[in-house]
Amino acid sequence: MELNPWGSSTIKDYDKLTREFGIQKMPNLGISNRYFRRGIIFGHRDFDKFWNADKRSVLTGIMPSGPMHLGHKMVVDQCVFYQSLGIKTRVLIADIEARVTRGISKEQAQKLALEEYLPNWIALGLDPKKADIYAQTNRSVPYYSFYSLLSGRITLNEMSAVYGNLTPGKITSALVQMGDILHPQLPEYDGPEHVLVPVGADQDPHIRLARGFAEKEHLIKPSATYHRFATGLEGGKMSSSRENSYIALNDPADVAVKKASNALTGGRNTAAEQKKKGGDISKCVVYELYAYHFAKSDKELAEIRRKCTTGEMLCGECKQMLAERVGEFMSSLAKKRERAKKEVGKMEIFR
Ligand code: SF4
Structure with a gap:
């Protein structure tokens, strides 16, 4: 079984997935949200630590690279739920990633984010006044210093072990993602805290790499939840080209x-x-x-x-x-x- 955060992964057997990648099955914690109640969130890494922590936040990314659809809504709904509980929500606009992995210019990505993605996020219930919303190309200096530091602390072999074949764009994208997931814990931002990243299972390579980095950098390992893929309307995988x-x-x-x-x-x-x-x-x-x-x-x-x-x-x-x-x-x-x-x-x- 292969998980490709930049390509298409289809998963037929979620039990097999949890076994192969060491994802913990989501227990019934009595959480009053349909994604939990209906088993749509099927697995996690250290969700219990996040859930029981005093200092915690939720982080997710917007990749402005195509039409926003009902599959994207699943993450928005989860973030809106956490925000309703008073949990700090961080929404990053992945314009560097859109550029290096999809060839979308900064201007195109920003236009999509401002005209389509963010209005839909807010329409679906996100309170922008209570969220930390930023673009990868527009964060403050310590974020970039940290990202540069990370690139010097990992070998290509370590990255290939997680991702398989890599291109320079994918390496940049993976490192920027590490920076996104871990930098909230830097002293220049909020300091050590439990950061939850709600993702589809194909994003697990980023989570594993970030958790490995966290250990090396003496930060708290980020937590993650994994939700099922949204099936395409015709069956099979959803595709922005169809x-x-x-x-x-x-x-x-x-x-x-x-x-x-x-x-x-x-x-x-x-x-x-x-x-x-x-x-x-x-x-x-x-x-x-x-x-x-x-x-x-x-x-x-x-x-x-x-x-x-x-x-x-x-x-x-x-x-x-x-x-x-x-x-x-x-x-x-x-x-x-x-x-x-x-x-x-x-x-x-x-x-
Ligand atoms: S569309 Fe048909 S198969 Fe699907 S839930 Fe409804 S009745 Fe059942």
């Missing part, structure tokens, strides 16, 4: 509704067969969309599951309800995003 594989947050509501209506189901070949055998939720993207985003409660999700697997409900009815939810959500998000754009206009991230 517009119909994702619902972009900036899609007009009618476009999003159409995409949801065409999403892959776990339906049987005929209505008669489905009534007899029930649907297969393990193959159903519609069910995943309910579980990740659109079921109003765990009770409702359980009812959808029951009706599906007993054949009481067929896919047409199920998709119709999802499409309505998607339409309502997208219309409401668009209004909030327009308001958020005014707020972003007043922010001084790139000045």
Whole structure:
């Protein structure tokens, strides 16, 4: 099994993944957030230490390199949850990484961040006044000094052991990420603290490297949670090169509704067969969309599951309800995003 933070990883067996990479399974801690309750966050490294710490923060990155979609929303929702608990939230705009790994200019990355990503983050609930939002190209001097120091403390062999084949761009990207994850603990910033990084499993190489560095630099090892991948609407992996594989947050509501209506189901070949055998939720993207985003409660999700697997409900009815939810959500998000754009206009991230 290979995890590639810059490419495409697909994971069929999350148990195998946790075993192979030493990720701890997420226990039931009674956390009142659907990503925890519904098992969407499947694993962690030292989450318990973060959860029980007095001094802690959450850190995540925005990579402005393509349309922001429902897959990205999963991280936003988690950060908004932590922020609602009063936990400091750090959001970095990975414009150096976008440049060195995707060839996106600083100007393009900044435009995307200001016009699409940050307005959507705020529309989804982030309070920018209570978050530390910064761009990699615009952080203060100690951040860069630290990043330079890190580059002198690791060998190419050590990096290759974690990442496999590397290019100069990937080496830069990995080191900048280390700087991002660890620098909050420097005396020039907030000092030693438990930093949680919520990620998809493909980002684990960065987490492992950062934890190794932390040990060497006598810093607290960062914690991480790992959530499941969002499946592409047609099944398989979501890809920014296939517009119909994702619902972009900036899609007009009618476009999003159409995409949801065409999403892959776990339906049987005929209505008669489905009534007899029930649907297969393990193959159903519609069910995943309910579980990740659109079921109003765990009770409702359980009812959808029951009706599906007993054949009481067929896919047409199920998709119709999802499409309505998607339409309502997208219309409401668009209004909030327009308001958020005014707020972003007043922010001084790139000045
Ligand atoms: S009834 Fe709903 S959950 Fe079941 S397979 Fe069809 S679309 Fe999926």
